[in-house]
Amino acid sequence: MRSRLAVPLIVAGLLAASCSGGSDEADSTAAVAVETTASSDDTVAPDPTTPITDVVDTTTPSEPELAPAAFTPSPGTEQITVTGAEPGSELVLVDAGLQEAATGRVDDQGALLFRHLDGGATYTVRDETTTTEPVTTFDRGDHPDPAFFAEQRLEAPGFGYIITRDGTTLGATVWLPGPIEDGPYPTVVEYSGYEPSNPDSAGFSTLFTTLGYAYVGVNIRGTGCSGGSFRYFEYSQSLDGYDVVEAVAAQPWVLDNQVGMVGISYPGISQLFVAQTQPPNLVAITPLSVLDDSYNATLYPGGMLNTGFAVPWTEERLEQAQAEGQEWAAVRIADGDEECATNQLLRGQNPDLLAEIEANPFWSADTAAELAPRLFVGQIEVPTFVAGAWQDEQTGGHFATMLDQFTGTDHLYASLVNGLHTESIGPGVLPRLVEFLDLYVAKRTPSLDAARDVAPVLADGIFGTTDVSLPADRFTGMSYEEALAAFESEPPIQVLFEEGAADGTAARTPQPRWVESFDAWPIPEAETGIWYLDVDGALSADESTADVADTRYLAVPDGIPARFFDDSTGNIWSVDVAYDWQEPAPGTAATFITSPLGDDTVVIGSGSVDLYLQSNLGDTDLEVTISEVRPDGQEMYVQSGWLRASQRALDEDASTELRPVQTHFEADSAPLNDLDFELVRVELFPFAHAFRSGSRIRLSVDAPGGNRPVWVFDTITDGEEVTIAHDSVNPSRLVLPIVRGIDVPAAYPECGALRGQPCRAFAG
Numbered sequence: 001m002r003s004r005l006a007v008p009l010i011v012a013g014l015l016a017a018s019c020s021g022g023s024d025e026a027d028s029t030a031a032v033a034v035e036t037t038a039s040s041d042d043t044v045a046p047d048p049t050t051p052i053t054d055v056v057d058t059t060t061p062s063e064p065e066l067a068p069a070a071f072t073p074s075p076g077t078e079q080i081t082v083t084g085a086e087p088g089s090e091l092v093l094v095d096a097g098l099q100e101a102a103t104g105r106v107d108d109q110g111a112l113l114f115r116h117l118d119g120g121a122t123y124t125v126r127d128e129t130t131t132t133e134p135v136t137t138f139d140r141g142d143h144p145d146p147a148f149f150a151e152q153r154l155e156a157p158g159f160g161y162i163i164t165r166d167g168t169t170l171g172a173t174v175w176l177p178g179p180i181e182d183g184p185y186p187t188v189v190e191y192s193g194y195e196p197s198n199p200d201s202a203g204f205s206t207l208f209t210t211l212g213y214a215y216v217g218v219n220i221r222g223t224g225c226s227g228g229s230f231r232y233f234e235y236s237q238s239l240d241g242y243d244v245v246e247a248v249a250a251q252p253w254v255l256d257n258q259v260g261m262v263g264i265s266y267p268g269i270s271q272l273f274v275a276q277t278q279p280p281n282l283v284a285i286t287p288l289s290v291l292d293d294s295y296n297a298t299l300y301p302g303g304m305l306n307t308g309f310a311v312p313w314t315e316e317r318l319e320q321a322q323a324e325g326q327e328w329a330a331v332r333i334a335d336g337d338e339e340c341a342t343n344q345l346l347r348g349q350n351p352d353l354l355a356e357i358e359a360n361p362f363w364s365a366d367t368a369a370e371l372a373p374r375l376f377v378g379q380i381e382v383p384t385f386v387a388g389a390w391q392d393e394q395t396g397g398h399f400a401t402m403l404d405q406f407t408g409t410d411h412l413y414a415s416l417v418n419g420l421h422t423e424s425i426g427p428g429v430l431p432r433l434v435e436f437l438d439l440y441v442a443k444r445t446p447s448l449d450a451a452r453d454v455a456p457v458l459a460d461g462i463f464g465t466t467d468v469s470l471p472a473d474r475f476t477g478m479s480y481e482e483a484l485a486a487f488e489s490e491p492p493i494q495v496l497f498e499e500g501a502a503d504g505t506a507a508r509t510p511q512p513r514w515v516e517s518f519d520a521w522p523i524p525e526a527e528t529g530i531w532y533l534d535v536d537g538a539l540s541a542d543e544s545t546a547d548v549a550d551t552r553y554l555a556v557p558d559g560i561p562a563r564f565f566d567d568s569t570g571n572i573w574s575v576d577v578a579y580d581w582q583e584p585a586p587g588t589a590a591t592f593i594t595s596p597l598g599d600d601t602v603v604i605g606s607g608s609v610d611l612y613l614q615s616n617l618g619d620t621d622l623e624v625t626i627s628e629v630r631p632d633g634q635e636m637y638v639q640s641g642w643l644r645a646s647q648r649a650l651d652e653d654a655s656t657e658l659r660p661v662q663t664h665f666e667a668d669s670a671p672l673n674d675l676d677f678e679l680v681r682v683e684l685f686p687f688a689h690a691f692r693s694g695s696r697i698r699l700s701v702d703a704p705g706g707n708r709p710v711w712v713f714d715t716i717t718d719g720e721e722v723t724i725a726h727d728s729v730n731p732s733r734l735v736l737p738i739v740r741g742i743d744v745p746a747a748y749p750e751c752g753a754l755r756g757q758p759c760r761a762f763a764g
Helices: 007-018 146-150 204-210 235-249 266-275 294-299 310-320 327-334 338-342 353-359 365-371 398-405 430-442 449-463 480-489
Strands: 072-076 079-083 090-095 100-105 112-114 122-126 158-163 169-175 185-192 214-219 254-261 282-285 384-389 412-417 493-497 514-518 527-533 550-554 589-593 601-615 621-629 634-644 678-691 696-702 721-725 733-738 759-761
Touching: 072 122, 079 122, 100 112, 146 235, 158 235, 169 204, 169 235, 185 235, 185 266, 185 430, 204 214, 204 449, 214 235, 235 254, 235 266, 254 266, 254 430, 266 282, 282 384, 282 430, 294 365, 294 398, 310 353, 327 338, 384 398, 384 430, 398 412, 398 601, 398 678, 412 430, 430 449, 430 480, 493 678, 527 601, 527 696, 550 589, 601 621, 601 634, 601 696, 621 678, 634 678
Parallel strands: 185 214, 185 254, 254 282, 384 412, 412 493
Antiparallel strands: 072 079, 079 112, 090 100, 090 122, 158 169, 169 214, 493 514, 527 733, 550 721, 589 696, 601 678, 601 721, 601 733, 621 634, 621 696, 634 759
């Protein structure tokens, strides 16, 4: 069944449901906060050190004489929640050996949440005179019996609550593509901390019901009308997602009692966290515009705090996770939703994520490992469709570095494109997304008929244009089995080139000029291309023969705007976006450039800028940027990378010639040597770009700033003098992955046409 979409629904709903409800600058993203080992703001784990004596006491500890407590403890996954306690009182968590495990102070709502406990462990909660009965936490692998989900029924269509394994209820709204009696319907779930369960929202709900899917929007715990306390992607949220999938799959209107997951940015990332728990009735996920590691990709790229996007995004999440922090939930409470009102009572246990970010400037397993999808996507077994953009102004475009870690599924598909945060839902990617969902969730021969109705409305709401088109159906006349076999026989990795410059379309229209397909990522046939920094600002194919050669610059980022987009000028995703990409002030950057290329040179993947470096202050923050200088005198931005020089220590096992991987461990941090040059390898974030014959590749090294539309860094830069050696002893170089044999269109794209890639007159 088809229905007509209205532009206001897409404008007001799609982006709010799938990105952030805030400004364009902080519309959505990824995740940015890191965890600490503290249970909550007021809970403190004791010193685990126990004195060793020569005498071993084998007697059973005796319980002190305490009266029964009036407050109630409830177990969760590695958590215990206390309610009904005296506000301001101090409670002690005691383990089975009668050792103090944690303490905390009860908030104004009579609640206290103990986090980061051992799974499957037994505790009591005590104050000075009373104690609870023993309560045992849930282990991560202990899942409810299927009957627990089968007994739940959701209003369809309508708003209701899903009960999770620890009793927390999550707000959920069901939209159907037709009358319930015409089901069962293929069904998808969106799960995030934005407003997916707001029954008055539109966007993804309208998009997917138009495509013939039942759509269920669910708010994660601690947001909207959902109960519990909010912490960025703690494991209990992942298990809530397991419970959501299974509860939705148990509904009688769900086709085959199996569901897929959908969403871009926050709800895209959440799919990775949920799928690692392997819900039995999850059949496919479509994570769009995601990240591979909260620390490395968005929060602290190269070890520098991202105050332009990551911090404001976290601030917005904390505001919306406060009691009645989402307006629609406050309205429901005012209208008498008692469950929604009760579900606000644990919001006082939300940790201060901003303080945790500031307290954790280095990567560590304790704080960052569980927030790094690259470390657990190998546990995902269902078919997966990933899409995203190299120059993503929010999640950053680093996600592609984890594609080779999806080892648990035989069906990983990725569409990779130049551009911004919303390219993954644009008309260049939409056809393959629809085909994937039709094959793996709806289990039908794919058709783009409904998508052709959706695409121009979707494009108008996001990109400000209706001048888009979708290709002809590829599977017409095939059976489902034939279509599935044909889809699975195609190379899984697609790279969309020159999005914004498709033939016959206006500049910055979100459609690619051409597409290339590959069998794996990184591209197996990629060759290593090397250019050496040389005298007179040259990038040469041969190593320098100079005995002594260096280039110096002052690390002063204040000479140009911190970013090249001003959100007062309009929507960053729009086809009429205006950028102001400026050349660094004289003396504040080291720049190097190749001779005109003799052949078209297509680069696909991560790169490395290997610099032999000194700083008169012992450290510096680096931003490396490559651009294409064309024969017509125009310079086009391509990609950047970042690194705090003191955090240069490499993970030798993970690093390659083409991609340096820093540990970012505090123990590995060290100042630069005052007396000698040290090798500092900076990763260029992954990208795909065709440098045409006759163009030149330019490398710029300077302080962070001016080369991103939204990101801004909390930099240590203080006017230090940075020296880059590039002689026969110190072979500083640019290393890029070159893919041969690609037929590149001869005509250059219009300067500024490529999405996410500003252009300027070359000042050289």
